Amino acid sequence: MALMSLRDVVKHYPSARKGGGPIRAIDGVSLDIEAGDIYGIIGYSGAGKSTLVRLINALERVSSGSIEIDGTDITTLPEPKLRAVRGGIGMIFQQFNLFNSRNVAGNVAYPLRVAKWPKADREQRVGELLDWVGLSDRARNYPDQLSGGQKQRVGIARALSTKPRILLADEATSALDPQTTEDVLGLLRRANEEFGVTIIVITHEMDVVKSICSHVAVMEEGHIVERGEVFDVFSSPQSPATRRFVSTVVQTVPSAQELAELRSRHDGRLVSVGVKSGETNQAEIFRRFGDADVDVELVYGGITEISGKSFGQLTFSLSGNAEDIDRAIAGVREIAEVADTERLVDELATPDKRTGNRIGSAGDHPPESDGTPGMGLGPGAL
Numbered sequence: 001m002a003l004m005s006l007r008d009v010v011k012h013y014p015s016a017r018k019g020g021g022p023i024r025a026i027d028g029v030s031l032d033i034e035a036g037d038i039y040g041i042i043g044y045s046g047a048g049k050s051t052l053v054r055l056i057n058a059l060e061r062v063s064s065g066s067i068e069i070d071g072t073d074i075t076t077l078p079e080p081k082l083r084a085v086r087g088g089i090g091m092i093f094q095q096f097n098l099f100n101s102r103n104v105a106g107n108v109a110y111p112l113r114v115a116k117w118p119k120a121d122r123e124q125r126v127g128e129l130l131d132w133v134g135l136s137d138r139a140r141n142y143p144d145q146l147s148g149g150q151k152q153r154v155g156i157a158r159a160l161s162t163k164p165r166i167l168l169a170d171e172a173t174s175a176l177d178p179q180t181t182e183d184v185l186g187l188l189r190r191a192n193e194e195f196g197v198t199i200i201v202i203t204h205e206m207d208v209v210k211s212i213c214s215h216v217a218v219m220e221e222g223h224i225v226e227r228g229e230v231f232d233v234f235s236s237p238q239s240p241a242t243r244r245f246v247s248t249v250v251q252t253v254p255s256a257q258e259l260a261e262l263r264s265r266h267d268g269r270l271v272s273v274g275v276k277s278g279e280t281n282q283a284e285i286f287r288r289f290g291d292a293d294v295d296v297e298l299v300y301g302g303i304t305e306i307s308g309k310s311f312g313q314l315t316f317s318l319s320g321n322a323e324d325i326d327r328a329i330a331g332v333r334e335i336a337e338v339a340d341t342e343r344l345v346d347e348l349a350t351p352d353k354r355t356g357n358r359i360g361s362a363g364d365h366p367p368e369s370d371g372t373p374g375m376g377l378g379p380g381a382l
Ligand SMILES: Nc1ncnc2c1ncn2[C@@H]1O[C@H](COP(=O)(O)OP(=O)(O)OP(=O)(O)O)[C@@H](O)[C@H]1O
Pocket: 013, 014, 023, 024, 025, 043, 044, 045, 046, 047, 048, 049, 050, 051, 052, 204, 361
């Protein structure tokens, strides 16, 4: 049985406009999260992520549907019992939400006080956790004496203090620089491995998903449009939204500008072929193109590794008789995914229809790559 199960969850709010229909912030979400998962929930601004967080930690009630945690439907629990449920879910936030009037030790001890742990046990637990997050020497400092990364370490120690089974990380690294983000994500990974805590990562950054998540669900307009193991979703994204998210961290198809350069240098039809380690026989792809009697040239390629497995796209320029090219593509399609390169590039360049943004929220910093993805072999490299 899944540790957390959402079934047909709907949350609507009254419209801000007089006479307007309700806003369906969450519109029929079903999701199973297994114990031990690091589950990423990613979406553009307005997709419904924050609303989902408030429903999962029972700060708001669903309009319909159910949310079961460990077999208990929290949507029907009375308030006093909900407090116990909330105690089993640690939260970390984008803006850390530390008490500025309490020092580091006081912040970490706070949930233990609320849970009425005896003083000696509290002190021991705080000591253990500060040691674990590497801030033992900062116990008496106040939050405004700490860097953002240190504040988030305190946030993580506080969230783990009562030994919750679930940790909900709401845009926990969005205010941090890339190096500090890596450190904080490393700490979350360790929490998962060492304490077995199940982590739900709410984010608009695909880098975060790529770095630590085992599973991911992509949200758009209150729905989950795609979900699965991170490797599967990254290597075969099905929806345009997912393709655009994946393209922020993995450049396996050329950019619009690179495509224009490719077009100026190659007359042939451009197709991109998906390849996956253990599944695609690259030699067979070349053989099938060759058998169809077309001239084939590899003009662009990007291969990326995730979860110890690699995937990518190889872009070919195919020249010759149109019928032979169609036959060549049909042959390769039997063993791999083949897409028209121009269509893929157009799709990635299409702005998000609601926000006009290419990716992320208004005011987000631009998507950054961690420098490792793909080989991004641009035109001219091959
Ligand atoms: N309390 C509320 N009252 C009315 N509408 C709301 C309320 N909370 C959220 N919404 C609407 O629900 C939709 C989803 O909002 P939500 O904040 O959950 O999205 P999000 O994915 O978290 O976006 P962001 O990343 O910008 O925070 C939006 O259209 C939003 O305007």
